[in-house]
Amino acid sequence: MQSYSIFSLARHALSGHKNWRPAWRAATPRRRYKVIIVGGGGHGLATAYYLAKVHGITDVAVLEKGWIGGGNTGRNTTIVRSNYLWDGSAALYEKSLKLWEGLSQDINYNVMYSQRGVLNLGHNLQDMRDIRRRVNANRLNGIDGEVLDTAGVKQRVPFINTSADARYPVLGASWQPRAGIARHDAVAWGYARAADDLGVDIIENCEVTGVRREHGRVVGVDTTHGEIGADRVGVVVAGHAGVLADMAGFRLPLESHPLQALVSEPLKPMLDTVVMSNAVHVYVSQSDKGELVIGAGIDAYNGYGNRGSFQTMEHFLTALIELYPIFSRLRMLRHWGGIVDTSPDASPIIGKTPVDGLYFNVGWGTGGFKATPGSGWVFAHTLATGEPHSINAPFSLERFHSGALVDEHGAAAVAH
Amino acid sequence: MLLITCPWCGPRDESEFSYGGEADIVRPPEPEAIDDAAWADYVFMRTNTRGLHREQWVHAHGCRRWFKAERDTVTYDIRATWPMNEEAP
Ligand SMILES: Cc1cc2nc3c(=O)[nH]c(=O)nc-3n(C[C@H](O)[C@H](O)[C@H](O)COP(=O)(O)OP(=O)(O)OC[C@H]3O[C@@H](n4cnc5c(N)ncnc54)[C@H](O)[C@@H]3O)c2cc1C
Numbered sequence: 431m432q433s434y435s436i437f438s439l440a441r442h443a444l445s446g447h448k449n450w451r452p453a454w455r456a457a458t459p460r461r462r463y464k465v466i467i468v469g470g471g472g473h474g475l476a477t478a479y480y481l482a483k484v485h486g487i488t489d490v491a492v493l494e495k496g497w498i499g500g501g502n503t504g505r506n507t508t509i510v511r512s513n514y515l516w517d518g519s520a521a522l523y524e525k526s527l528k529l530w531e532g533l534s535q536d537i538n539y540n541v542m543y544s545q546r547g548v549l550n551l552g553h554n555l556q557d558m559r560d561i562r563r564r565v566n567a568n569r570l571n572g573i574d575g576e577v578l579d580t581a582g583v584k585q586r587v588p589f590i591n592t593s594a595d596a597r598y599p600v601l602g603a604s605w606q607p608r609a610g611i612a613r614h615d616a617v618a619w620g621y622a623r624a625a626d627d628l629g630v631d632i633i634e635n636c637e638v639t640g641v642r643r644e645h646g647r648v649v650g651v652d653t654t655h656g657e658i659g660a661d662r663v664g665v666v667v668a669g670h671a672g673v674l675a676d677m678a679g680f681r682l683p684l685e686s687h688p689l690q691a692l693v694s695e696p697l698k699p700m701l702d703t704v705v706m707s708n709a710v711h712v713y714v715s716q717s718d719k720g721e722l723v724i725g726a727g728i729d730a731y732n733g734y735g736n737r738g739s740f741q742t743m744e745h746f747l748t749a750l751i752e753l754y755p756i757f758s759r760l761r762m763l764r765h766w767g768g769i770v771d772t773s774p775d776a777s778p779i780i781g782k783t784p785v786d787g788l789y790f791n792v793g794w795g796t797g798g799f800k801a802t803p804g805s806g807w808v809f810a811h812t813l814a815t816g817e818p819h820s821i822n823a824p825f826s827l828e829r830f831h832s833g834a835l836v837d838e839h840g841a842a843a844v845a846h
Numbered sequence: 847m848l849l850i851t852c853p854w855c856g857p858r859d860e861s862e863f864s865y866g867g868e869a870d871i872v873r874p875p876e877p878e879a880i881d882d883a884a885w886a887d888y889v890f891m892r893t894n895t896r897g898l899h900r901e902q903w904v905h906a907h908g909c910r911r912w913f914k915a916e917r918d919t920v921t922y923d924i925r926a927t928w929p930m931n932e933e934a935p
């Protein structure tokens with residue numbers, strides 16, 4: 431792999447930057463692989479990378495129907511945090527956060543993980559009780575967190591409307607200093623490059639159209655490039671989880687919904703952290719380019735259309751103005767949607783399926799970007815050994831039969 | 847915004863409606879006679895159709911009546927809406 435560094439940058443500058451090689455090969459699919467990963471988003475690529483790096487399995491293909499990172503990985507608002515309530519989720523998201531902290535060095539690709547902290551605002555007494563409970567739970571699990579009062583919020587973000595007669599007064603917040611944002615495209619490209627370097631085939635424009643089974647066991651997939659055999663298949667397709675489950679002959683407790691986001695015109699630096707509000711229902715951060723990155727909840731209806739309805743946008747923009755009157759004359763530059771696969775307990779499904787050798791890693795809904803490294807880590811373990819890692823064991827499909835749900839609506843209610 | 851035709855009030859803005867999810871899910875007549883997997887199937891599993899989807903809506907800020915719709919989940923076009931207790935047109 432050509433290493434990226436200040437020296438390589440200087441060396442290539444001398445030749446006018448004409449000799450950089452592509453970050454990954456355009457591989458042509460072979461007839462058969464040990465492991466096939468369906469879906470070339472961040473989670474699929476991270477899975478491939480850790481399969482090769484941690485488990486030494488390099489006979490791996492990642493099949494992506496479009497282009498790398500063209501799904502939710504490239505459409506999300508990049509909030510990374512680990513302050514989830516339950517032990518199971520705390521372990522999963524904190525594993526991920528720890529990997530984020532060393533990721534740029536590990537894959538020699540700057541993912542621009544900026545630990546600028548995240549505030550989750552509380553607007554009534556019950557919000558504050560829940561925040562205290564969650565922060566206490568986090569600290570017991572070794573996750574950083576503090577409870578701030580109104581003055582503490584105002585000190586960090588002076589232009590939040592904290593007047594006592596606001597319709598939803600700001601009573602305080604939880605504060606996770608190690609949380610932050612990252613560069614979404616870089617995560618996809620960086621993992622693709624690092625996996626490719628270890629021998630993984632990354633095959634773009636290759637849609638999986640069928641799951642081949644014999645005697646209840648997966649034997650490969652049908653694709654737009656023909657049939658490809660595999661010992662094990664891992665499905666990581668976010669909003670299209672239901673479509674792949676249908677191909678394999680079972681159903682999932684998931685519904686696909688549009689989730690929208692907006693960016694504003696660029697502003698001078700004014701917001702150096704991330705602020706989220708469950709009750710007023712909007713969240714915002716400022717990108718390095720100066721744009722405000724704004725989002726909120728899903729459109730209520732099922733949809734695969736990569737776009738949602740205007741009243742949903744109106745809802746989160748009115749929330750934005752309620753909390754930050756200073757933004758009232760801001761113009762929005764871009765708007766888009768992605769398709770998220772929401773689950774009944776706001777937690778993912780990572781593990782075995784009714785088909786032997788076929789594993790799913792789906793249901794991340796509105797909040798899976800933060801989990802990209804950790805999700806790849808545990809899913810690689812699952813695909814390599816055939817059994818879940820202790821971290822993803824609670825996130826089985828089985829939990830919907832046993833009733834042992836991991837209810838994270840409290841921590842995940844405002845998406846992300 | 848979708849334009850949804852309430853079977854009683856006619857075409858109205860989506861913001862007057864609330865979504866009720868997949869239609870035609872039938873509660874098992876004898877819950878005690880089925881196993882956990884079958885119960886989970888009823889409570890949690892969804893077809894999550896990509897394409898023509900039968901679903902329920904309620905005209906929450908209008909006549910407040912429930913009805914069924916068939917809508918394409920990719921184009922969002924609504925093919926038909928009809929009262930709960932009637933057959934699809
Ligand atoms: C607007 C928005 C904002 C969000 N904000 C945040 C946030 O701030 N923080 C956070 O943590 N999360 C956020 N999320 C959620 C997050 O983006 C996702 O949970 C996460 O990116 C999912 O990653 P993935 O790799 O599983 O999915 P994706 O990146 O969607 O990758 C799945 C891939 O599978 C491919 N695929 C689908 N079907 C097939 C097929 N048949 N054959 C081959 N390939 C197929 C798709 O083309 C796609 O590239 C947000 C999502 C959206 C839409």
Ligand SMILES: [Zn+2]
Pocket residue numbers: 852853854855856905908909910911
């Ligand atoms: Zn009506």
